[in-house]
Amino acid sequence: MAGSNPNAKPLNLTLKVWRQKNRNTNGQMVDYQVRDISQEMSFLEMLDVLNEDLLRKGEEPVAFDHDCREGICGSCNLFINGRAHGPEPGTTTCQLHMRKFNDGDTITIEPWRAEAFPVNKDLSVDRSAFDRIIQAGGYVSVNTGGVPDANEIPIPKSIADQAFDAATCIGCGACVAACKNASAMLFVSAKVSQLALLPQGQVERKQRVENMVAQMDKEGFGACTNIGSCAAECPVGISLENIAILNREFLAAKATSNNLA
Amino acid sequence: MSWLSNALTSSIGRKIIMAVTGLFLCSFLVIHLIGNLQLFKNDGGQAFNVYSHFMGTNPVIRTIEWVLVAGFVFHIYESIMLTRRNKAARGPQGYVVNHNEQNSPWQSRNMGILGTIILIFLLIHLYNFFYRARFGDLDPDINNNDDLYTLVVSSFHQWWYVLLYVLAQIALAYHLIHGFKSAFQTLGLTHRKYTPFITYFGYAFSIIVCAGFAVMPLYFFFIK
């Protein structure tokens, strides 16, 4: 395997990177050359090399979002060669390795695009719309007390598994970035169905889905037309089944909640 | 009732109207196809003219006709509202390089274009057959029914008309290959026992129904 070979040939690459000073200016694609990139590097480490080059030359480094660099925080939102997080399925950008590229490749790197995700600078986007949707979901009013014993609340394994699968959403926004409609339904559906499936989520079940969908619409995300790009690009494999659950939850809540607004 | 209008104008509410009207239009397609099979009867069009006379005069059918009009109007209206919302959500700056053909089928991303082709076809089709049957002056056939059959035959002897029909049916087939299963997803009607069947049924439905419609102009152009 190329990845396990420390002597693999280093790569020389052309990068086409979106540069934009701030929210109020227009940006454009700028070409850069990076040389001697180890195939062992992650994509973000390759960008670190580019930024060191730029700093040495006295130029402004490329701003990009990252935090954990181990595939769990969902910060590393880059649109690489026309795909969210690049062409590898089931990977975040920080988990994408340079051995997936070839010497001499040209790589385009753009920020997530959506009206609800404005570009802060270069490749860094503001995803606080997701935080506001989560806030709109509110709290869970079960009394948690001290650390509960395992299996104190009986939940069938199939339900626990389904809720856990939904809970793995890392809030990265790849679903929005990939969607032709810039719809946030896969993200919202993962959050809604996770709690709707569990006994702890029952008390606020109706108001949660009503409020989260209202906030989603208010933030200006699009409406899902079941294209499926989101699930195909989701790094943790959140399934479209969740969107059907969201629609069911929404319909049931609207029909039976006490909320007259 | 503001809760109801709020629900129906939310992103999910609009989709639900799309889905309900879309499935209703699918049921219309089945009736329309079965009725039109009268065209294949070798009786100089008498049976077809009896059928079209019934459809044009029966009070129950005439009432359902208005439901059908409403179905189309709402389906098209919601498609415009959703498309506008979704275009705005994408924002003014698109991707310089976007390979969404690698993550989704073409027809799923182009429902609006497919729908517009269907709409253009629909307007021409309505003018040519519906308008002239209902408001025009067709000659009577030997049973004294309006002779719509002769109009159908003469229309289907024009190559461009046949081509328009076949292209529109291809567009409709792609619209439904995505739309049929999509409507069930939108309505939340998914289940691991039934969804695979709905998916296959949707495929078969789209192809059989649209092929059935497309065969009619081809039959008259090439065979009759």
Ligand code: HEM
């Ligand atoms: C006989 C004619 C038609 C039938 C049977 C039909 C059927 C359907 C169905 C079943 C859906 C899926 C709904 C969903 O996913 O929830 C759909 C979606 C759609 N239709 Fe139609 N349709 C027809 C005509 C039209 C026309 C004339 C237009 C536009 C002018 C149109 C535009 C759309 C659009 C944009 C969608 C995508 C919306 C979405 O998936 O959420 N359709 N159609």
Ligand code: SF4
């Ligand atoms: S659903 Fe998947 S793609 Fe969307 S935010 Fe969650 S992890 Fe990211």
Ligand code: FES
């Ligand atoms: S940097 Fe945290 S998921 Fe990539």
